Amino acid sequence: MSALDAFLDQLAHVLPAERILRDAGSTWAYGMDNSRVHHAPAVVVFPEDxxxxxETMRLAYAHRVPVTTxxxxxxxxxxxxxxxxxxxxVTDRMTRVLDFRPEDRLIVVQTGMINADLQRIVGEKxxxxxxxxxxxxxCxxxxxxxxxxxGPHAVKYGTTRENVLGLRAVDGQGRTIKAGSQTTKGVVGHDLTRLLIGCEGTLGVITEATLKLTPLPETRRLLRAFYPDMxxxxxxxxxxMAQPATPAAIEFIDGNALDLLRKNSxxxxxxxxxxxxxxxVDGDESGIDATVERVVSAARSPEADIAVAQTAEEQARLWAARKALSPTLRQVAPKKINEDVVVPVSRIPRLIxxxxxxxxxxxxxxxxxxHAGNGNIHVNLLVDPDDPAQMAGAEQALDEVFDAVLRLDGTLSGxxxxxxxxxxxxxxxxPPxxxxxxxxxxxVFDPAGILNPHxxxxxxPDEALPS
Structure with a gap:
């Protein structure tokens, strides 16, 4: 009996048959993500808690079966x-709210919950x-x-790391990890929460998260500002970003992207x-006008055309157009190489x-x-994959983009x-x-190297990637 067959034989005592997929027709779709790279899995499982x-990870470790979350x-x-x-x-059946305490500004959820569903639940409070x-x-x-x-609002409210209090996870041997707490202060032990966040499933399977919530602002204003060039x-x-009234978001759209918006929005x-x-810009109703004026003053230049969206509908149209940009790029070229580099805000002009x-x-x-407010620029190289010369040019261009980002003291992914x-x-x-x-x-977390390998x-050099 192969290691995989032995694993599946024992897994049948953990999960019901309908939550274990083995036939190629059912598992094929789970071999790719939005990168369009595909490798077929042998089996797909759907735990619920x-x-x-x-238990799935314990068996995978025992039989040295790779697991990708x-x-x-x-x-x-x-x-x-x-x-x-x-x-x-697959975690998409793990969608329950385990605890919700608005008075403590926290919610505990299973990690298969959709972001928009979470926002709806906490928004009601x-x-x-x-x-x-x-x-x-x-997602x-x-x-x-x-x-x-x-996303856009990290410039004021921080990234995921700054908005998580604690986690529950499973390591590469099936051991339970408790990370963090339900308080905003705590220094007991090492900070496993921040270590697990951003690990892309290579250190553990995160099953539950205690999320730090923020009260909805009383009001929001959205400015759109046109400039002659990037x-x-x-x-x-x-x-x-150099003045004290921190915006909630600053989104940055270049001329090529504006051409798409002209045609599709x-x-x-x-x-x-x-x-x-x-x-x-968001905040209290009583002070929002003064905050907007400070931001407009900083954004103003002789060639700028700045206006404030007057209605919620106008704000919604602007955000919808911005969020539609990435999928719309596929109308321009059959392939896009999408990178999300980050540089210090003051060095954005040099990057451009x-x-x-x-x-x-x-x-x-x-x-x-x-997300220009924190220097996180999505750089999209649009090419024809059937044109060898263009693909070679794109490969060299990407290499130069990354070198430029590092010369500007940036990082390769935000x-x-x-x-x-x-x-x-x-x-x-x-460095090495x-x-x-x-x-x-x-x-330490994954001694058998089975958690999201490669x-x-x-x-x-001795860890060859399968062809």
């Missing part, structure tokens, strides 16, 4: 692709959870935790506009200049937009994760001794 995850597969870096086959552990990725209608809390995803817009971002965009900022130069030299269309597709570049940012320490941490960190 922490104990079922723990998956939510809804919205990731773009191949993080939930089972490159060594084995088991895909006057709260929100700040992480709000563009995919929030589909799970577990996926947000795995990549430390954030350089003027990025300079405005630096000015806005109801937003009126002047023909002279080469870049756009969306700046959201470099991107323009790279695009020109390699004859590649580059569309940029993203929230999309490293997954499978970025691992070869990690050693450019992280630090990588060795990280591999040592991985070995992800997050570059492989050692």
């Amino acid at each position: 922490h104990d079922e995850v723990a 998956r939510g809804r597969g919205t990731g773009t870096a191949g993080g939930s692709v089972p490159v060594r086959g084995g088991v895909v552990l 006057g709260f929100f959870w700040p992480p709000d990725p563009t995919s929030n209608a589909l 799970t809390i577990g996926g947000n935790l795995g990549c430390n995803a954030a 350089h003027a817009a990025s300079a405005a971002v630096s000015r806005v 109801a937003v009126e965009i002047p023909s002279s506009a080469g870049a756009m900022l969306m700046i959201e 200049e470099t991107l323009d130069d790279i695009a020109t030299r390699h004859a590649i269309t580059i569309v940029s937009f993203g 929230e999309h994760g490293i997954g499978l597709v970025k691992r070869e570049f990690v050693s450019r940012e992280i 001794d630090s990588l060795d320490l990280m591999r040592g941490i991985k070995a 992800k997050k960190l570059p492989d050692r």
Whole structure:
């Protein structure tokens, strides 16, 4: 009997047959995410609670069966692709609220819950959870935790790490991990919460999360500002972030993306506009006008066209147009290489200049937009995968984009994760001794190396990636 067959024989005593998929027709779809990379799993399982995850992992460790955790597969870096086959552990049936205490500003949920469902539940009590990725209608809390995803409002409210109090997880041997607490202060033990968040399932399967909630602001205002080019817009971002009235969000849209909006949205965009900022300001009704004026003053320049959205409907149209940008890019070219690099806010203008130069030299269309308030720019290289010359140019262009980001003291990923597709570049940012320490941490949590193998960190020479 093979190791996989022995694992499945014992797993049949843990999960009912209808929550274990083995036939290729059923499992095929679970071999890919939004990266479009595909590796077929041998089996797909659907646990419903922490104990079922723990027992599944205990058996996987005993039989050395690889396990890749998956939510809804919205990731773009191949993080939930089972490159060594084995088991895909799907969390989308783990959607229960385990505790909700508005008086303590917290909620405890299973990690298969959809972000938008969480926002609806806590919103009914006057709260929100700040992480709000563009995919929030589909992505799970577990996926947000795995990549430390954030979205537009991280500039004021922080990323996922800053909005989680504690976790419950399962390591690579099936042991239960308790991380954090239900209080905003606590220094007992090491900070496993922040270590597990962003690990992309390589250190453990996060099953439950205690989330820190924030009261909904009394009011919001949304500014849209047009500039003649990206350089003027990025300079405005630096000015806005240098004054004390921190915006809730600053979204950054380049000229190529504006062309898409002109064709595919109801937003009126002047023909002279080469870049756009969306700046959201929130707070108390009594002070919002003064805050808006400070932000407008910082964003203002002789060539800027700035206006405040007058109605909730107008705000909704602007946000809908921004969130539609990423999927709309596939109308421009059959393939997009989507990177979410981050640089210090003051260095955004230099990054944009470099991107323009790279695009020109390699004859590649580059569309940029993203969360400019914290320097998180989504750089999209649009190419034809059937054109060898264009693909070669894109590969060289991407290499130069990453080098430019590191020269500007930036980082290669802000929230999309490293997954499978970025691992070869990690050693450019992280020196060998630090990588060795990280591999040592991985070995403590996952001594058999079965948790989401070949992800997050570059492989050692003896760890060949399956073809």
